[in-house]
Amino acid sequence: MPLTQNSQEQQLLDKLRPSRIVLPVLIGLSVVGFMFWRSYKPGDLAPLANAKLHWLAIMLVVLLARDLGYVYRIRHMSERALSWRASLDVIMIWEFASCVLPSAVGGTAIAPFLLNKEGITLGKSLAYVMATAMLDNLYYVIMVPLVVWVAGDALYPHEALQGGLVATLRVAFVVSYVSVTLYAGLMLYAIFINPLSVKxxxxxxxSIRGLRRWRAKAYQHGNEMVWASAQLRGNGAGYWLRAALSTAFVxxxxxxxxxxxxxxxxxxxxxxxxxxxGRNLTYKVILxxxxxxxxxxxxxxxxxxxFGKFIGTPTMTNFIVLLYRIVTYYMYLVLGAIFLPRWISRVFVKQPAP
Known part of the structure; x- marks a missing residue:
């Protein structure tokens, strides 16, 4: 069968099998359940009766707009090689991969495989994914100074952490920002100026002692940057402007x-x-x-x-945690489990000849 012809494809699909949703759901709901058990007091959920429905509607619009923005961006960055339906499938499975894989890995590891199975060459697939990663990193690089300028030290949860932990979080945030900035700059230089020197x-x-175990991966990543540069360098300013604006939007x-x-x-x-x-940016460091x-x-x-200081009681905070994870995490586990089998049947199973 086509599905088992390539062991690497099989390994990637094994990472995405729908049964993988069980573990993260159990972990997440167990933590929320424990938080409710520890903090619940009668009457703490009274604010639910006065919920502002227009804000919930705005939340749904924002979620829908975000997903449509992702779909538009991947179709634009693939130079319309993807149809709208294929773009939607890719984004839903990409989000699903981000939910079932560790955050440090994310869906980016799976994305070139998805694009390649949609008929885009491996070189272009890698180029498009690297370009999206570069733009994502650049958004972070640009936004952090803005929110630090606006919010200052309030970005850190002094009210919930002791001084030592706040200092640790501040160091982690700075290290994260410097690392992302250096990597984004390296990708910019590789794609637009001199990929061979970066490689x-x-x-x-x-090759330095102590880092040699990652030398093979560094060599492979260098090759990927060379391929990405070859594929993307000829695109004009309009291509990059739309890609950047859609990235900022999503x-x-x-x-x-x-x-x-x-x-x-x-x-x-x-x-x-x-x-x-702004606190989302420091929260992201933990994730x-x-x-x-x-x-x-x-x-x-x-x-x-x-975010607890903005909400009030621990019980209400726990409810909002649960709602937030439902609409930004558990929902994509369910959607991925629906989209993945349909995508596999479309890209792997050949249609009978008329």
Missing amino acids: RFLVRFF WTARYAVIGCIIAAFVNVNANEFALIF LIAITPGGAGIAEGAFPTF
């Missing part, structure tokens, strides 16, 4: 979801909404180092530390 640098750097929508949910149950002014948006699938358990456990 040589990576190989030499990972990530802004992604970070706005928490604020919309909180505003549905708690009165939030514009300054608080902006601070909630980047999470070793569980999709950050399950860790994302739920860390949420009250970063």
Whole structure:
């Protein structure tokens, strides 16, 4: 059968099998259940009766806009080699992969395989995925100074952490930002200026004693940058402008979801909404180092530390944690389990000749 002809394809599909949703769901719901058990008091959920339905509607619009933005971006960046239906399938499975794989790996590891099975050459598939990763990193690089300028030290949850832990979080945030900035700069230089020099640098750097175990991967990554440069360098300013604007759109929508949910149950002014948006950037540091699938358990456990002060009681905070994870995580587990079998039957199973 076509599905078993290539062992690498089989391994990738094994990573995406729908049964993998069980573990992250159990971990996440167990953590939320424990948090409810520890904090619940009668009457704490009274604000639910006064929920602002227009904010919940805005949240749904933001979620839909985000997904449509992702679909548009991948279709645009693939130079319309993907149909709208194929673009939707790719994004849903990409999100599903991000949910069932550790956050440090994410769906990016699976994305070139998805594009390649849609008929795009491997070189172009790698190029498009690397370009999206570069733009994602550049959004982070640009936004962090803006939110630090606006929010200052309020980005860190002093009210929930002791001084030593705040200092640790601050160091982790700075290290994360510097790392992302260096990597984004390296990708920019490789794609647009001199990919061969970047490849040589990576190989030499990972030839240092203690880093040699990653030298083969560095060599492969260097080759991928050379391929990406060859595929993307000829695209004009209009191509990159649309790609950059769609990237800014989807990530802004992604970070706005928490604020919309909180505003549905708690009165939030514009300054608080902006601070909630900014704290997403420090919250992301915790998710980047999470070793569980999709950050399950860790994302739920860390949420009250970063956003609890805007909500009030621990019980309401736990409810909002659950709602947030339902619409941004568990929903994509379900959608992925629906889209994945349909995608496999479409790209692997040949249609009978008429």
